[in-house]
Amino acid sequence: MTEMELHSAAFDDQAAIPRRYSGEGENVSPPLDWSGVPEGTVELVLLCEDPDAPSGTFLHWLVTGIDPTASGVAEGQKPRAGLPWPNGFGKVGWGGPLPPSGHGAHRYVFRLYALSEPLALHDRPDVDKVHRAVQGRELAVGTLVGTYER
Numbered sequence: 069m070t071e072m073e074l075h076s077a078a079f080d081d082q083a084a085i086p087r088r089y090s091g092e093g094e095n096v097s098p099p100l101d102w103s104g105v106p107e108g109t110v111e112l113v114l115l116c117e118d119p120d121a122p123s124g125t126f127l128h129w130l131v132t133g134i135d136p137t138a139s140g141v142a143e144g145q146k147p148r149a150g151l152p153w154p155n156g157f158g159k160v161g162w163g164g165p166l167p168p169s170g171h172g173a174h175r176y177v178f179r180l181y182a183l184s185e186p187l188a189l190h191d192r193p194d195v196d197k198v199h200r201a202v203q204g205r206e207l208a209v210g211t212l213v214g215t216y217e218r
Contacts, residue, residue, distance in 0.1 A: 072104040074180050074210030078143070085176060085214035091157075091166030092218065097129065101140035102180050106207045109136040109182040113202060114147060117195045118167070120174040125195045127156040128163050128176060132187050154192045165216035173217040182208040 078098040079085050087093040105112065112134035118126040131150040141147040146161065155163035167174040183205040189197065 069206055070104070070106055070208040072102055072106075072180060072182060072208045072210030074100065074102045074178060074212040076100050076178075076212060076214070079214050081212055081214075083214065084173075085165055085216045090164040090216055093164065095162070095164040096144040097141070097162035097164075098214075099141065099143040100178065100180075100212070102210050103139060104208065104210070105136055105139075105182050108184060109207055111183045111186050112136055112138065112147070112150075113181040113183060113187055113198075114141075114150070115179045115181070115195070115198055116162075117177050117179075118165070118174050119177060120167070120172075121156075122168065122171065127195050127198075128165070129155060129161070129178075130193070130198060132189060136182065153189070156194075165214075167216060167218055169218045171218070173215045176214045176216060178212040178214070180210040181206050 114131040116129035130153040134147040135149040138148040152161040157163040
């Protein structure tokens with residue numbers, strides 16, 4: 069599997085996510101840019117998860133069906149042709165970082181998958197269901213990690 073580049077103008081890889089994008093800030097999704105989408109990609113899938121959540125990996129953002137010719141998404145927008153799904157807070161779209169106070173810094177892992185065939189998801193998939201659904205369909209993946217602490 070090849071690697072795609074995934075970046076944000078709002079924060080660097082392994083750096084703090086600005087409060088603006090958090091659940092205690094303005095709760096808008098951060099801008100993202102990507103490159104290196106391989107030939108044969110039929111769909112991009114964007115996932116953001118918090119593996120440090122006390123109750124297990126928490127889903128912050130899931131967008132499927134993204135146009136493979138897209139090269140990014142503007143702040144507060146959904147990716148072109150993308151279908152946003154409910155997040156762990158029960159709301160459709162972005163749900164910004166909101167870790168428990170005093171719990172230390174949490175990692176927010178953004179992953180962009182380039183898939184060889186459309187993703188079939190139903191109801192309200194959790195992070196594990198998404199990971200299982202993309203297995204065997206990934207042509208490439210890009211990863212960006214931000215941190216947030218309250």
